[in-house]
Amino acid sequence: MSSILSISNLVKKYPSLFAVSNLSLEVEKGSVYGILGPNGSGKTTTLGVILGVINQTSGSYSWFDNKNIAESRKEIGSLLETPNFYHYMSAWDNLRITAKIKNVPETDIQRVASLVELDQRLTDKFRTFSLGMKQRLAIGAALLGNPKVLVLDEPTNGLDPQGIVEIRELIRKISKEGVTILLASHALDEVEKVCSHVCVIKNGKQLFQGNVNEVLSGENMIELSADNMENLKSTLSTFPTVIDIKEENNKLTVKLNDAGQPIELNKHLVKNGIIVNHFVIRTKNLEEFFLETTS
Amino acid sequence: MKQLIEIELIKLKANRSVWIMAAIYALISIYIVGQTSSLGSSTSALGASDPLSFPMIWMTGTYMSSFLVFFPAILIILNSGNEFNFKTSRQHIIDGLSRDQFILLKFVTILIIAVTLTLFIFILCLLIGLTAENDLAFGEQFSYIIGYFIYLVGVMSFAQLIVFIFKRTGVSIGVFVGYYFCLEPILYWSVFHNSDAKFYLPIETFDNLLFSPLKDNIDNLNLGFNNLSYSLDWSNAFIALIYIAIYLLIIRTIFKSRDL
Numbered sequence: 227m228s229s230i231l232s233i234s235n236l237v238k239k240y241p242s243l244f245a246v247s248n249l250s251l252e253v254e255k256g257s258v259y260g261i262l263g264p265n266g267s268g269k270t271t272t273l274g275v276i277l278g279v280i281n282q283t284s285g286s287y288s289w290f291d292n293k294n295i296a297e298s299r300k301e302i303g304s305l306l307e308t309p310n311f312y313h314y315m316s317a318w319d320n321l322r323i324t325a326k327i328k329n330v331p332e333t334d335i336q337r338v339a340s341l342v343e344l345d346q347r348l349t350d351k352f353r354t355f356s357l358g359m360k361q362r363l364a365i366g367a368a369l370l371g372n373p374k375v376l377v378l379d380e381p382t383n384g385l386d387p388q389g390i391v392e393i394r395e396l397i398r399k400i401s402k403e404g405v406t407i408l409l410a411s412h413a414l415d416e417v418e419k420v421c422s423h424v425c426v427i428k429n430g431k432q433l434f435q436g437n438v439n440e441v442l443s444g445e446n447m448i449e450l451s452a453d454n455m456e457n458l459k460s461t462l463s464t465f466p467t468v469i470d471i472k473e474e475n476n477k478l479t480v481k482l483n484d485a486g487q488p489i490e491l492n493k494h495l496v497k498n499g500i501i502v503n504h505f506v507i508r509t510k511n512l513e514e515f516f517l518e519t520t521s
Numbered sequence: 522m523k524q525l526i527e528i529e530l531i532k533l534k535a536n537r538s539v540w541i542m543a544a545i546y547a548l549i550s551i552y553i554v555g556q557t558s559s560l561g562s563s564t565s566a567l568g569a570s571d572p573l574s575f576p577m578i579w580m581t582g583t584y585m586s587s588f589l590v591f592f593p594a595i596l597i598i599l600n601s602g603n604e605f606n607f608k609t610s611r612q613h614i615i616d617g618l619s620r621d622q623f624i625l626l627k628f629v630t631i632l633i634i635a636v637t638l639t640l641f642i643f644i645l646c647l648l649i650g651l652t653a654e655n656d657l658a659f660g661e662q663f664s665y666i667i668g669y670f671i672y673l674v675g676v677m678s679f680a681q682l683i684v685f686i687f688k689r690t691g692v693s694i695g696v697f698v699g700y701y702f703c704l705e706p707i708l709y710w711s712v713f714h715n716s717d718a719k720f721y722l723p724i725e726t727f728d729n730l731l732f733s734p735l736k737d738n739i740d741n742l743n744l745g746f747n748n749l750s751y752s753l754d755w756s757n758a759f760i761a762l763i764y765i766a767i768y769l770l771i772i773r774t775i776f777k778s779r780d781l
Contacts, residue, residue, distance in 0.1 A: 277615045279781040300617030310612035312603065315535045326528050327616040367616075 228255050229291065230375055230406045231276065236285035238271050238430075245271040246430040249285075253375075253408055253423075258401050260421035260438070261410040262516060268430035269410035270307060273379050277304055290374070300328045303368030304377040309360045313353040317344060317363055320352055321370065330371035342366040342396070358389040365396065375406045382416060394420060418512040428520045441515050448488055451477045451504040461498045465491055477504060525622070525629045533633065538599055546592045546638075550645065553585050572734050574653035576660030580751075582646035583669035584733045586638075591701065593634050593673060594680035595694060600630055601681060602690030611781040620777050627681060628769065635673040642669060664753035668730040675727035675761050678768040685772045700724075726764050729757045 231253040238246040246268040253259045261269050274280035276287050278299060289298035311320045321335045339345040342362040347355070355363065361381070368376060381397070382390040397420050401407050411417050417424055417438075424441065426434040434441075452458040459478060462468055467486030472479045482491065488507050495502060533539050572581045604610040604627070613623050643666055650657065683700075684693040705724050713719035720729055730753065 274780070278620075279611050279614050281778065281780060296614075296617055296619035296622070299615065302617075304615050306611075306615060308608070310608040312532065312535070312607055312609060314537070315532070319531050319535050323528050323531055324612075324616055326524050326531075327613060327618055329524070 229253070230255050231287065231289055231408065232291075233272075233276065233287040234285060236272065236275060236287060237283045238268070238275060238280065239283040244430045246275070246282075246427075249427065249430070249432050251425050251432070251435055253406060255406055256404055257423050258397070258407045258409065258421045260417035260424040261408070261427065262412070262414065262417050262424055262512075263410075263427040264412055264520065267412075267428050269412075269427065270379055271430075272427075273304075273306055273377055273408075273410055277302070277306060277377060279306070300371075301373050302375045302377055303370070303373035304379075305361075305364045305368050305381055306377070306379045309364030309367075311352045311360070311363065311367075314351065316349050316351055317355070318348040320363070321348075321367055324367045325370050328371050334370055338366040338369045341369060358385050361385060361389070361393070365393070369400070373405065375408065376400060377408045379410045380412070381409070382411075382413065390416075414512045414516055424512075426516060426519050433519045438512070441512065446482045446486055446488060447508040447514075448480045448482065448491065449477050449504065449506040449508060450480060450502050452500055452502045454500070458495075458500055458502070461495060461500055462491075465494050467491070522629075525626045526633065529626065529630045529633055532600065532603075533630070536600070536603075539596060542592050542596055546589055547641070550586045550589055550642070553588070573649055575650040575656065575658040576662040576751075577734050578646045578650040578653070579659070579662040579665045580732065580734045582642055582649065583665045583672075584731045586642050586645075587669070587672060587728070587731045590673065590676045593638060594676050594697060594701075596634060597631060597677045597680045598684045598693045598697060599690060601627055601684040602688070602693060605684075605688040606690060608781075614781060621773070624769070624773055624776055627772075628678075631674055631677040631681065634677065635670055638673055639666060639670045642666070661752040664755075665731060668753040668758060671758055671761050671765075672727045672730045675730075675765050676724060678765045679723055679727075682768045682772055685775055721760070723764070726757075727761055729754070730761060 229252050234250045236246055236249040237244065249272060261272065263269050271280060275282045278295060289295065289302065292298040318335065322332060325332055325335060336345065339348055342365055344359060344362055344366060347359065382393050385393065397407060409417065409421060421438050423436065424438050425432060450458065459471065462471055462478065462480055467482045468480055469483050470481035492505065610623060614620060618626065680697050683697050687693045687696060701724060705722050708722055709719045709725060719725060
């Protein structure tokens with residue numbers, strides 16, 4: 227697997243704080259890489275540095291192992307925070323400028339415009355667009371010239387539910403075509419739904435980096451309830467692979483260790499004469515992982 | 522380079538304020554030169570016959586329209602101010618320009634406007650000269666067309682420096698107007714009045730390039746800095762180019778060190 231982006235020991239210091247401190251990561255070709263962190267954790271700063279708009283204090287990064295950083299940016303499609311376009315110009319003229327910077331033929335504009343469903347509005351001025359349309363135009367601009375990598379910063383921010391679904395579909399579609407995607411988000415379900423790898427950062431520090439499946443597999447969680455909750459609870463606590471029991475909303479949430487099998491737990495309960503009326507196996511979701519890692 | 526010119530032409534063409542200012546600029550310069558025609562019979566300070574016939578018209582025309590340099594300077598502030606206001610300066614970098622290329626891109630805007638206005642003045646002078654019914658002649662006075670070009674590039678580069686420092690269009694226009702109409706005249710007429718330093722003020726350096734050949738301007742010319750001549754003062758032109766280079770270097774230092 228070849229590396230698309232490698233960041234090593236990146237530091238960005240502002241007078242009063244470290245926005246990013248000692249961040250290192252590798253993004254491999256074809257992956258959908260999520261940078262996850264609460265607001266103000268350094269996600270946008272990190273992306274700003276690797277896209278050349280923020281000067282790092284120390285550390286380095288490289289794209290495609292290429293020496294010329296500005297030239298490699300031409301092969302990256304990015305959407306960093308808000309869409310930046312000339313309000314007084316038409317969508318068409320705005321995209322022409324992007325195309326010229328990226329050395330992409332103007333014929334590609336029509337393609338990306340229909341991809342983001344703005345082909346009917348190309349001659350309209352940017353300022354007449356709704357927020358969702360502006361966001362779609364920015365994604366369209368990012369897709370000009372079939373970039374090898376897409377860098378998206380909170381791409382669904384401020385969109386309505388339908389817009390969010392559309393953008394997610396688009397991300398999945400693009401990633402299937404082999405485009406590597408780097409996605410920063412604080413929306414956990416977003417990262418969970420589309421990413422293959424994740425890096426969790428908080429206060430500029432990297433807390434975790436790895437495969438999303440690794441995060442989500444492992445410990446099993448089981449939600450249970452029975453008529454006699456006290457009895458259920460005491461029986462569960464004697465089961466060897468149970469490592470944690472929590473009670474909420476009249477249900478017990480049981481955490482099993484790596485060796486724990488839900489079916490064995492169920493057998494144990496039956497053996498002890500407990501019949502449950504609720505038994506749901508939950509794999510850990512990213513939210514729990516995130517709260518665990520960042521707290 | 523071709524690509525940079527095309528990018529800036531798209532922005533300029535689509536900008537309505539460009540067209541409005543171009544129209545005002547053209548109307549006023551035609552009006553001013555028209556008014557000057559009433560002086561047609563007066564003699565030039567240099568003893569040459571008619572300031573509105575060839576070859577003196579090159580000197581007269583460029584000097585007269587230098588009063589309108591305010592317009593292209595404001596245009597530069599509006600144009601670059603847009604880049605900061607719409608954050609497209611940031612977007613250009615993200616899309617793959619290096620920071621040096623972005624500075625070059627903004628200098629290309631200056632060059633496009635300077636070339637256009639120089640051509641405009643050239644044609645205007647040509648038409649006036651031809652109506653004066655004498656033979657087309659360029660003479661050494663034609664060097665003032667080059668002086669006019671450097672003058673435009675210089676004042677616009679100064680405006681560019683201001684907008685790169687302050688980023689906001691309104692503030693930058695305020696600072697430019699305040700400096701151009703108040704601060705520099707004060708520096709010129711009081712602080713540095715008795716010193717040659719006044720000729721090297723940021724705008725005055727460029728003003729030194731162009732001169733009126735009309736008799737009533739002779740007192741100014743006798744201030745001692747400029748040798749009365751039919752030709753552009755090439756040493757002044759050289760100093761002006763150095764100032765432009767300095768402005769560009771400061772712009773580069775500011776823009777490179779800044780987080781966008």
